[in-house]
Amino acid sequence: MTEGYVNQLEPAGLIAAFAMHPPEGFDVRIAENGLPLFTTQFDLLTTVDPALRQRLARWPGYPGWRKWLTLETCFIGATTSEYACLPRQQDPAALLHWIETHCGDRHPLTIIKDLPVASPLLSADDNDYSRRLIDAAEARGYISVEGQALAVVPIDFTSTDEFLARMSRSRRRNLRRKLRSRDALRVEVIPCGDDRLANAGWRAQLYQFYLSVWQQSEVHFDLLSAGFFDHLLLDKHSAGKLFCYWHGERLVGFNLCYQYQGRLVDKYIGFDYSLALKFNLYFVSWFVNLEYAIEQGLQEYVAGWTDPEVKASLGASFTFTRHLVRVRNPIIRGAVRYFRHYLESDNKWAGSPPT
Known part of the structure; x- marks a missing residue:
C-alpha cells in the first residue's frame, strides 16, 4: 500500500488493515486502480435521527415496507479513513465511469462516502478534486447528501x-x-x-x-x-x-x-x-x-465524527463532507431524494462552537 491518495489524513496502513481484516458483514477490496471499496447490507435509516425512526415505526405497514430500506450497497472509501481516499491518477469523470461500471451496475445502491467540502485540513488541489467530483456526479444524477461533522481543533x-x-x-x-x-x-x-x-x-x-x-x-x-x-x-x-x-x-x-x-x-x-x-x-x-x-x-487535533455537541462544547470547530448516492431503482431513488435532508443530522454544527 503506497501513500499518496487524494484526501488522505492518516497513514495508508489503516486502509490496508481495513482490507485485510474487514468489519463484520463487509466484503472489502482494494481495486486495481488503488481505490478502497466495500459492499455490505446497508440500512438507509442508519443515520436518521432516533426520534424520526420512532415516528416511522408507527406508520401503517411498517414491518412490511421496512425491509425494503436495507439494500446491498457498494461503498467507495473505507470506514478507517476520515475522508474518501481516492486515487490521484484518475480525473473525476474517469473515476465515476469506473465506479459505475464496477459497482453501480452491479449493486442496487452505490455511495461515494465522506467527500470533503472545502476542508481546511487539505490542499487546494485535493479540495478542488472533490468539488469537481461532486459537480460531475450531480450532473450524472447522483444524489448529494450532507455528511457528518468532523471535529477539528487548530493548535x-x-x-x-x-x-x-x-x-x-x-x-x-x-x-x-x-x-x-x-x-x-x-x-x-x-x-x-x-x-x-x-x-x-x-x-x-x-x-x-x-x-x-x-x-x-x-x-x-x-x-x-x-x-x-x-x-x-x-x-x-x-x-x-x-x-x-x-x-x-x-x-x-x-x-x-x-x-x-x-x-x-x-x-x-x-x-x-x-x-x-x-x-x-x-x-x-x-x-x-x-x-x-x-x-x-x-498544527491540528482531528477529533473525529461522533458526539458533535460535546466536542463543540470542548472548543472544536467543524468541517463537513458530502456523500454521493447512486440508486439503481427509480422508486427508491425518488424516496432517497425526498428524505435526504432527514439524513443530514450534523448540519447544525456548521457554525462556531458555543462558549
Missing part, C-alpha cells in the same frame, strides 16, 4: 490554559472541575509496535474496551474485528500512539491516535465504563491530546 495556542481562556467563565469552571480527575490517573503514551503490545491478553482487553464503546453507540455500522486492532497495535511503522489511562494498576481507558503530517488524528477509544465516567475520562483525554499536540508542535 493556535501555547497551553491548555490559554485554550480554556477562550471559553466563558461558567464553561471554564465546569471543565476545570472535571479535569481534577486527572490527578488520580497516570497517563502513558505507547507507540504502536512497542514490545508491551506483544501481550495478546492485553490486546484482548483493549479490544473489549473498544467493544464497550461500540455497543453503547447510537449508530452501529462497522464492527471492527480483534484482528484489525491487533494489526494496528503491532504495526511499528504506522505512527500510531496508544494513550493509556491508569488508576493504580487498573486500566481505565485508551484512545488510539496517529501522528501524521503535522496532525494528531484521534481514531479509536475504549473505556472501562465503571471507572471512565467516575474519572471524566472523555474530558481528561481531550486535554491530554491537546497537550500532546502542543508538545509535538502539531
Whole structure:
C-alpha cells in the first residue's frame, strides 16, 4: 500500500488493515486502480435521527415496507479513513465511469462516502478534486447528501490554559472541575509496535474496551474485528500512539491516535465504563491530546465524527463532507431524494462552537 491518495489524513496502513481484516458483514477490496471499496447490507435509516425512526415505526405497514430500506450497497472509501481516499491518477469523470461500471451496475445502491467540502485540513488541489467530483456526479444524477461533522481543533495556542481562556467563565469552571480527575490517573503514551503490545491478553482487553464503546453507540455500522486492532497495535511503522489511562494498576481507558503530517488524528477509544465516567475520562483525554499536540508542535487535533455537541462544547470547530448516492431503482431513488435532508443530522454544527 503506497501513500499518496487524494484526501488522505492518516497513514495508508489503516486502509490496508481495513482490507485485510474487514468489519463484520463487509466484503472489502482494494481495486486495481488503488481505490478502497466495500459492499455490505446497508440500512438507509442508519443515520436518521432516533426520534424520526420512532415516528416511522408507527406508520401503517411498517414491518412490511421496512425491509425494503436495507439494500446491498457498494461503498467507495473505507470506514478507517476520515475522508474518501481516492486515487490521484484518475480525473473525476474517469473515476465515476469506473465506479459505475464496477459497482453501480452491479449493486442496487452505490455511495461515494465522506467527500470533503472545502476542508481546511487539505490542499487546494485535493479540495478542488472533490468539488469537481461532486459537480460531475450531480450532473450524472447522483444524489448529494450532507455528511457528518468532523471535529477539528487548530493548535493556535501555547497551553491548555490559554485554550480554556477562550471559553466563558461558567464553561471554564465546569471543565476545570472535571479535569481534577486527572490527578488520580497516570497517563502513558505507547507507540504502536512497542514490545508491551506483544501481550495478546492485553490486546484482548483493549479490544473489549473498544467493544464497550461500540455497543453503547447510537449508530452501529462497522464492527471492527480483534484482528484489525491487533494489526494496528503491532504495526511499528504506522505512527500510531496508544494513550493509556491508569488508576493504580487498573486500566481505565485508551484512545488510539496517529501522528501524521503535522496532525494528531484521534481514531479509536475504549473505556472501562465503571471507572471512565467516575474519572471524566472523555474530558481528561481531550486535554491530554491537546497537550500532546502542543508538545509535538502539531498544527491540528482531528477529533473525529461522533458526539458533535460535546466536542463543540470542548472548543472544536467543524468541517463537513458530502456523500454521493447512486440508486439503481427509480422508486427508491425518488424516496432517497425526498428524505435526504432527514439524513443530514450534523448540519447544525456548521457554525462556531458555543462558549
